[in-house]
Amino acid sequence: MGRSRKAGAGAVLALAVVSGCASTTTSQPAAGGTSGAKVTVTTRSLPEVGTVLVTGKGYALYMFVPDRRRAVTCTGVCAGTWPPLMLPSGATLAAGPGVKAALLGSDPAPGGGRVVTYNGWPLYTYTGDVEPGQATGQAIDLNGGPWYVLCPSGAPLEPGP
């Protein structure tokens, strides 16, 4: 795990300047969920972050900067805190309202199975979100890098300058 750097920590603390995703396509809580062998990614408007990607049950989905849109790098203990959104064998992906189906995909997990991706970013949930509709992990620097919720456009919701 990389050591944190002051600059990085300072950057991610700038929560006050987060103004939400640039383009929101829906402000309604999405009602997506799993049915049969489907994993649904949908959108929901959450306090302080606006409309972002969530699981079918409404839990915020995060991207991890060190993944660099290439691979799942949050493994081991990291995955205890940030459980990846897994795509079980044989399951299909479903795009809820506001989600661009073309941006959905999956990456292999280092130890087997596949992790759902959006615009190339592997998706994770956060154990600190104990109820749907929370985004308490937004801009947290932990386990080697910062974590951000994702806009429906596929862009991470990074704090402004």
Add this chain to the structure above:
Amino acid sequence: MTAPRPSSPRTGPGRRAVLLGGGLAAGAAGASAVWALTGPSAAAPVPAAPGIPPDDDLMREHGVLKRVLLCYREMTRRIQAGDRVAAPDLHDAALIIHDYIEGFHEGLEEGYVFPRLRREPAVAGTVTTLLVQHARGRVLTQFILANATARDLASPGTSGRLAAAMQAFVRMYEPHEAREDTVIFPAFRRVVPAQELADFGQHFADLERQQFGRDEFGAMVARVAGIEQHLGIYELGQFTPQVGPFSPSA
């Protein structure tokens, strides 16, 4: 020896089912996301060796946390008294929390311990509170790390906020870790079969080596001891009270 498989695959709702429903006990039929993501080295057969029981391991990590809380308490006192706090000491104390406690210890709790207890009515509510507190603690730590500079410590406004952040952290984590030691870890020991518990202990040790490349506990104890020395709170004897006024003959 069978290595522990901490949870079933975590699809979106399924992951919640794991965390909220205690699905970690899925067993070998369900490959754990955590386990699966530990990579080939961790998935290799674990050598049979008597390791530290996982709850003992977590409690000794709490010892490191307790010592950082003591440092935070002393730094808060100094700030409030207008005395000097060295920025590198504050930054290093917060970094120990960030890297070792929040980035490792709490990950073990969140990935392996708490999920086993979410269906235990006596502790399920406590587990939720502990998860919320982990998240709040990480916010406080980021604030402390970002402001642990000589310039910020010289600013009355920022140093006051640093003192408040440390105070809040200490106030939360003292009862937090005490509850884990006396309620959560004993409950974990009750619900996990003995052999699986032993496997967890070995797996925790493997994860520590995987993440840090060594037994990090000893290194962390040395780091926090160094901060205590700088703060003048290392010598244990200084905390021994005079009991004259309370002695039976007084």
